[in-house]
Amino acid sequence: VPAKPPKKKAPKPPTAAEIVEGFGDRGYWLLKSEPDAYGLDDLERDGKAAWTGVRNYQARNLMRDHMRDGDLVLYYHSNADPPAVVGLARIVGDAYPDPLQFQSGHKYFDPKATKDEPRWLLRDVAFEARFADIVPLADLKDDPALEDMLVTRRGQRLSVQPVAEEDFRKVCQMAGYDQP
DNA sequence: GCCAACGTTGGC
DNA sequence: GCCAACGTTGGC
Numbered sequence: 001v002p003a004k005p006p007k008k009k010a011p012k013p014p015t016a017a018e019i020v021e022g023f024g025d026r027g028y029w030l031l032k033s034e035p036d037a038y039g040l041d042d043l044e045r046d047g048k049a050a051w052t053g054v055r056n057y058q059a060r061n062l063m064r065d066h067m068r069d070g071d072l073v074l075y076y077h078s079n080a081d082p083p084a085v086v087g088l089a090r091i092v093g094d095a096y097p098d099p100l101q102f103q104s105g106h107k108y109f110d111p112k113a114t115k116d117e118p119r120w121l122l123r124d125v126a127f128e129a130r131f132a133d134i135v136p137l138a139d140l141k142d143d144p145a146l147e148d149m150l151v152t153r154r155g156q157r158l159s160v161q162p163v164a165e166e167d168f169r170k171v172c173q174m175a176g177y178d179q180p
Numbered sequence: 181g182c183c184a185a186c187g188t189t190g191g192c
Numbered sequence: 193g194c195c196a197a198c199g200t201t202g203g204c
Contacts, residue, residue: 056187079202137203155185157201
């Protein structure tokens with residue numbers, strides 16, 4: 001009888017669903033935004049913004065089913081130099097339909113969405129803080145403690161990612177930001 | 181600008 | 193339900 005192949009030691013990194021399961025009273029997230037499109041500067045100026053334009057089902061489901069009022073957000077600049085977590089935001093209120101899905105001709109128009117059966121939802125997001133020291137993606141990848149963060153994983157494109165509380169705290173620490 | 185890694189679409 | 197083609201994301 002051939003021996004069983006040795007058990008692979010490689011521990012499977014947690015999925016988004018598993019990270020969400022670990023949430024307590026408050027959830028933690030990472031939201032990606034391109035600074036040229038809507039950066040932390042814009043959110044600071046506006047104070048609060050509707051997080052429009054999410055057109056990915058997994059991201060939508062996370063926003064709809066698992067985000068809660070008061071959850072905290074790592075604000076991440078993608079397509080930036082360097083890509084980095086640049087500050088904090090906060091989820092405000094409940095999910096509601098993304099109005100852009102109904103605007104014919106808009107980039108985010110969805111012909112299959114109706115007001116009775118909207119397809120895309122969003123949340124409002126409020127400015128919370130700007131990090132004195134941004135935390136580049138490269139630094140997140142360099143830290144073994146953060147290897148379970150979705151954003152550090154190869155090929156991960158989700159623009160709405162749950163973050164484990166300990167990872168959230170660690171990133172704040174790296175940013176020189178005292179407990180939110 | 182390149183391109184790997186995805187997600188979506190649509191023919192069959 | 194399969195899967196090739198296509199479009200997008202986003203680091204590098």
